[in-house]
Amino acid sequence: MSFLEARLSTRDWFATDGHVWLHLAKTLLAAFIAMGIAMRLELPQPRVAMTTTFVLMQPFAGMVLAKSVYRFAGTALGMLAALVLGAVFVQQAELYALALTLCVAACTALAVRYRQFRWYGFVLAGYTAALIGIPAVTDPNGLLIATLTRGAEVMLGIVCSSVVSALVFPRHASATLMHSLDTRRAQFAAFAADVLRGRLSRLARERRFADFVDEIVDFEATRGFAAYESPTMRQHNGKLAQLNSAFMDACSRLHALDQSMKRLRANDYTQCAHDALVPFLEELARIFEHASLNVHLERYKAMLPKRLRDAQRKLANTDETTQLDFTTSAELLYRFIDDTIRYASIANGERLKDRASSRYEAKTNRFVLAATFMRTGIVIAATAWFWIVTAWPSGGYAVIGATLACALSSASARPSKFIAQMAAGAALALFMGYTYLCHVYPAIDGIALLCAMLAPPLAAGAFLAMRADTAGYGIGFCVFFCLLAAPDNRIVYDPALLLNNGLAVLVAMLGAAIACAVIVPPRTPWLVGKTLSELRAQAALACEGKLAGLGERFHSGTHDLMSQLRGLLTRRSREHRHALSWMLVTLEVGQAMIDLRNESRALHAQRFPDALRIAWSTSLALVLRDIALLFRTPDSATLRRAIGSVVASILIAQSMLELARADRNARHDMQRVLACLHFIRTALVDPDAPFVPAHEKVPSWRSD
Incomplete structure (x- = not known):
């Protein structure tokens, strides 16, 4: 040798x-x-x-x-x-x-x-x-x-x-932490490219999202004790917290986009909307394969709105629901790019001073x-x-x-x-x-x-x-x-x-x-069910919590509770997959509810007639109440009530959109609100959703 x-x-x-x-x-x-x-x-x-x-x-x-x-x-x-x-x-x-x-x-x-x-x-x-x-x-x-x-x-x-x-x-844990960040970033980019191209099975996607849960929780633990090693790590502790928060946001957006595209593929009525979005997804997948991800995403984001509007004009002859499906998926695509840019920017050393410090909240x-x-x-x-x-x-x-x-x-x-x-x-x-x-x-x-x-x-x-x-x-x-x-x-x-x-x-x-x-071991089904109920209650938090810092509290609590469930349940068992389904739908609907509340707050409601404004406020309050009730006590009755509230809000939002056609900013605001509501409706009527047992499933129906 x-x-x-x-x-x-x-x-x-x-x-x-x-x-x-x-x-x-x-x-x-x-x-x-x-x-x-x-x-x-x-x-x-x-x-x-x-x-x-x-x-x-x-x-x-x-x-x-x-x-x-x-x-x-x-x-x-x-x-x-x-x-x-x-x-x-x-x-x-x-x-x-x-x-x-x-x-x-x-x-x-x-x-x-x-x-x-x-x-x-x-x-x-x-x-x-x-x-x-x-x-x-x-x-x-x-x-x-x-x-x-x-x-x-x-x-x-x-x-x-x-x-x-x-x-x-x-x-030093700091060196291991930096290496794990680089590895996680590369794995996320490869996974995002596969998801955007539709290469992975549903089971493979769910398992990878579950692995991200462990990585997020482990990162928080490592970040906590790495701060004890040197003043430099304590200085960068806030940036690392922001980085983990941005990673959670990007994962949630990727899952929501994937779910939206899955529903478009599964419905013959929306196949044309799916086909119109496929070129955008393929181009985005190629971007994720580049080393300089942040630069390419910034350029892609700058050109995306105009290209999406051009693609939407080609669907002018389709029905209103198909156009709404396209708008919803396009909005999710844009939000995913925006959150991924934020994640990549922080990973490249930038600190976003316009955002409050992120705080990971453990739940038990x-x-x-x-x-x-x-x-x-x-x-x-x-x-x-x-x-x-x-x-x-x-x-x-x-x-x-x-x-x-x-x-x-x-x-x-x-x-x-x-x-x-x-x-x-x-x-x-x-x-x-x-x-x-x-x-x-x-x-x-x-x-x-x-x-x-x-x-x-x-x-x-x-x-x-x-x-x-x-x-x-x-x-x-x-x-x-x-x-x-x-x-x-x-x-x-x-x-x-x-x-x-x-x-x-x-x-x-x-x-x-x-x-x-x-004596009530941790793996008792009743006790596991209580933790699962706490996980579902995170969606209620998204509906009822204070908006300041709500995204960080929602994501960290959901991932932490799922990490506990992954420790309690046998991997790849039916119970584990059921809990994972609840985590994914909680992230999906909860993030959409936070977006809906933020977009509703940004609306200039005084532009609309008093009767329509009052109807919108009432319908939004009902949506928040019924979605929270659904996740706290899921059954066929609460699911039907939640779907009804969301559909009623969609109808009111469509009326407001018609009145806002002349004002470009107001029209864009209402389109974002409508996209949030439509995405929530599609999530509620998804046949794969775990809201009720299979024999009690509510049939999928269209808002038109």
Whole structure:
């Protein structure tokens, strides 16, 4: 092998498997530094600092820094909660355990509400309170000292993790983020070209739009912790938020245009309108294949209105509905180009100062939060009750194990499976801990040899924790090996105590796994239905919310809820496709309602007679009310009512258009309003829409 080949091979290894080994080495280095400093400072439990590093370490420096900030805040909040509850319920073990259970359950529910690294802050607040407070149930006099020492140990782990991640061969999320942006832009351009040419099947298009959901949510997470890496990333954070918002808009416009063209193809009456638009779509598809997308789109947009008017004149002999179909699709085409130009401009480094700062809003249904609170509270309360009633010597570890299981599994769509994996990892940690306590620790001397002997099992656990399908095993092993069997300043060589504590943890975790599988698990159809209802309610938000920043709130909430559903539902299942259909029709109709409200606000209604103006205002209010009602309670009755309201508004808008023929600006405004209404009507009568079951479908009918 030549030197050049060896160099290229080494570079490839560092870009793939090398990152894994580097992450493992940095994790072990941070853990051993934290353990060594804790021992040098004679802190009572260096294992806590060691555990902190394993839970905290991430591949990117920004991840660790973000996690450290929230872990610091969560730990401080947990320490405060433990102290306050201990002061209020001093020498009242039952009340203290109940209050602590409610505190942990509330923190776990809030962790589900505030996801990503904010999730970790609330999780830490809950189980730090348990780790500090559980021993104080039977020994309230040691609460203050336990709080201070535990806080010092946790903070030491935070500092060691942050320093090692930032200084030892740091990997920055910003570089990965920029690379993912370039990849996403190229993939979107290729996908748009295929959609415009009609090359993809309906199933392929839906799957690609679903993949965009994951990319949008992942981008927000990456953007959040990349801001911790450097002042430059914090400076560009607003632009990146705008970029993700523009990408959501462009995806939504592409789907709406695709749906409009699909409906034109499916109807013999509108085939001529479809044929008139095909050359425009083909030309636009060729533009998407160019590298300088923004420049070509700007030129195409400048010439498009005149060319569309010329094409529309050729349809002068067709019926009014066909002309309206053409106008609607042409308007969607123009809006798609406009939003894509905005997306490409921001991607090229421009910041649109005329728009308010974009804000991504995560959504979580309140029933999901209530179920999480109830499930966590029942598990911890039952374990604490059994401990206090039976005076179980290792019952405190059982409560801690149940708390950790519920807290760490709260972000999982299958918590029972995750906890079962953690239990398996904890069982292996118990076996390995017994081996080390009885045979390894007595035979070694010195910190260097201790680190060398601890490295193999901890590296194996950290490696398992890095992979999504084995994360539970790795987390369970690393956390409970450190908590049960990691060395302290004064090691207690008592195998019986280790086994009792370990068995208590295993029993508690198995009980938690069973409880999470029985007590309203996240994948319960009823609970999934509540999240789906929240997704549909985003269309009602588009009808009723304040217009300022409504587009960003609507798109981010819809994509975030769909991301949750994709985690709960089996991919490519009937339920998953049903949820995806609801997401797409919610985006389709919701965006059209926002456009309709904006265009209606821009109308100069005083130009029209009072009776017509009042009729228009009344009909628009009915459309907003009935569309919101349809998405909240979809059935054949609400669908018929919504279609009737939209058709009535179309008739009034057509009357207003006739009166505005002489005024070019007013005519264009009314045409845009009419296009929004007509698109909403076609979406409601689409036979593929999921509003009602197939046997109750409302037949498609024309507005003429």
